[in-house]
């Protein structure tokens with residue numbers, strides 16, 4: 001395979017994308033959890049918002065996995081690998097109130113914005129402008145999510 005990026009750099013970009021994919025899966029499952037378990041006066045609004053959010057994240061997840069495949073690498077596809085690689089944390093057995101859910105999601109989105117900003121720059125430095133562009137697009141999606149969550153809290 002010859003796409004104008006050294007094998008070493010392809011592997012580095014692959015590692016960056018696998019981390020993004022892992023964090024996306026933790027956030028995706030968290031959104032489903034919150035969609036199911038949210039309670040309170042804003043139930044319908046948040047129940048729907050969380051559903052819209054995980055559906056849009058599902059599209060992003062597929063993009064990242066297929067970008068990894070386009071580099072000639074396997075896309076990690078197991079929960080065990082995601083949980084090992086992800087920075088986002090889960091809280092098994094805990095069912096936060098609606099306000100804590102939106103705060104936690106805001107926090108997670110901001111962490112991903114910072115990480116995607118750094119990762120996109122790194123892809124540029126590694127000569128992979130395609131994945132730099134993809135990660136900038138993802139960052140913009142999380143910036144919008146963060147804005148909406150911030151407006152709710």
Ligand SMILES: [Fe+2]
Nearest residue numbers: 035036047051
């Ligand atoms: Fe549902």
